[in-house]
Amino acid sequence: MDTFTDNEFRRRFRLSKNTVQYLYTLIGDGLEPLVTRTGFTLSGLDKILITLRYYASASYNLVTADFYGVSETSVRNIIPVVSDKIAALRERFIRMPTDDLEIDETKRAFFRVAGMPTIIGAIDGTLVKIQEVGGAYNKTMFFCRKQFYAINTQIVCDANAKVLDIVARWPGSIHDETIFLNSLLFERFLNGEFNRQNRQSILLGDGGYSSETFLATPLRETNQQNRTPAEVMYQRAHIATRNVVERFNGQWKKRFPCLWIGMRFRKLETTLDVIVATAVLHNICKITNDIIIPPLSRDEEARYNEAVYEETQIRNAQHPARRAPHTISNLVLKQYFERIAGDN
Incomplete structure (x- = not known):
């Protein structure tokens, strides 16, 4: 998150950094870290950002994967899980x-x-x-x-x-x-x-x-x-x-x-x-x-x-x-x- 300025971050993920941090406090505990095939560890916050990037672009999984430097399979598995966690907050x-x-x-x-x-x-x-x-x-x-x-x-x-x-x-x-x-x-x-x-x-x-x-x-x-x-x-x-x-x-x-x-x-x-x-x-x-x-x-x-x-x-x-x-x-x-x- 520190890579981008506040405006750059909002344009890419459609939410402010503070809102993303708040979201992480709500669902972060339910998102287990994921170790990719290349040995890269994706934290719960990484998963949230990958999902938000999809919401912001509706791009193919491969495009989202390239943006974050992970595999297409990882993105395909992450978005449904995080979306389900967020949707569960509806009540x-x-x-x-x-x-x-x-x-x-x-x-x-x-x-x-x-x-x-x-x-x-x-x-x-x-x-x-x-x-x-x-x-x-x-x-x-x-x-x-x-x-x-x-x-x-x-x-x-x-x-x-x-x-x-x-x-x-x-x-x-x-x-x-x-x-x-x-x-x-x-x-x-x-x-x-x-x-x-x-x-x-x-x-x-x-x-x-x-x-x-x-x-x-x-x-x-x-x-x-x-x-x-x-x-x-x-x-x-x-x-x-x-x-x-x-x-x-x-x-x-x-x-x-x-x-x-x-x-x-x-x-x-x-x-x-x-x-x-x-x-x-x-x-x-x-x-x-x-x-x-x-x-x-x-x-x-x-x-x-x-x-x-x-x-x-x-x-x-x-x-x-x-x-x-x-x-x-x-x-x-x-x-x-x-x-x-x-x-x-």
């Missing part, structure tokens, strides 16, 4: 607010964004590109409309773009709403786990979701010119508030380019571990105030923008007008925004 670093104080503070933070009440999280699905799917999996299920393989990953964020919940196991062809309806988080909301003293907690989602009793979606795009002042206020507040999860996607994928360049692992489980591990690292960066995301090169920036554009096109095509009534959306509109509009 500590990725969790929904549960007690009254946490829930109330989460709602207040969202309200400060654009005046949207009772919001406890912003939900979205994002496509994580993979090179291909091996084994007995049905490859066509992972194939997106833009002709690449992907994992559709469900993310819930708070107002500070911190991950509250993640589901990383569904093929890229599966719709966001299907993932949500089959998630543990859906069951928790259905059971009223986040409601307190008759005060409801709700999620914000885009037009790809039906409006449940606990998930508010945008108003339909029809009759925009005939909207009431309250409807205009609701729509603007919804868009501005839900933008936090879009901001997370940008921060997450720019910090860890492996998420949009495309991962290539023999086992799908390793890919899923990497997705969760990078989300854990994102939250750790929030805790350590490691908020400076190293810039991409000009070529990387162009490729990233192209990847974002392709995903946006896919998502827009997968968001037909919902037939279900906007139950909670209408409730928030009538009980809050109509009153506010009337006061004005």
Whole structure:
């Protein structure tokens, strides 16, 4: 680590030296030293750096191996182990607010964004590109409309773009709403786990979701010119508030380019571990105030923008007008925004 300046280190490993040291205190004891065929001993910290270098580049194992001066086989064995160790920290670093104080503070933070009440999280699905799917999996299920393989990953964020919940196991062809309806988080909301003293907690989602009793979606795009002042206020507040999860996607994928360049692992489980591990690292960066995301090169920036554009096109095509009534959306509109509009 001493070989590089702080800026050089961050550009190569996407984290600051202090954050890497903190990560080492969390998982270092579980990473046994490895003696390579050439007699070189890799410490637990070396293993972490090799894994982070992959997250930062998504390069072939041989490229990562040459960067660190070890064999390709060593890299192939190290990345799954370290990724599993980091992903195992998810219960500590990725969790929904549960007690009254946490829930109330989460709602207040969202309200400060654009005046949207009772919001406890912003939900979205994002496509994580993979090179291909091996084994007995049905490859066509992972194939997106833009002709690449992907994992559709469900993310819930708070107002500070911190991950509250993640589901990383569904093929890229599966719709966001299907993932949500089959998630543990859906069951928790259905059971009223986040409601307190008759005060409801709700999620914000885009037009790809039906409006449940606990998930508010945008108003339909029809009759925009005939909207009431309250409807205009609701729509603007919804868009501005839900933008936090879009901001997370940008921060997450720019910090860890492996998420949009495309991962290539023999086992799908390793890919899923990497997705969760990078989300854990994102939250750790929030805790350590490691908020400076190293810039991409000009070529990387162009490729990233192209990847974002392709995903946006896919998502827009997968968001037909919902037939279900906007139950909670209408409730928030009538009980809050109509009153506010009337006061004005």
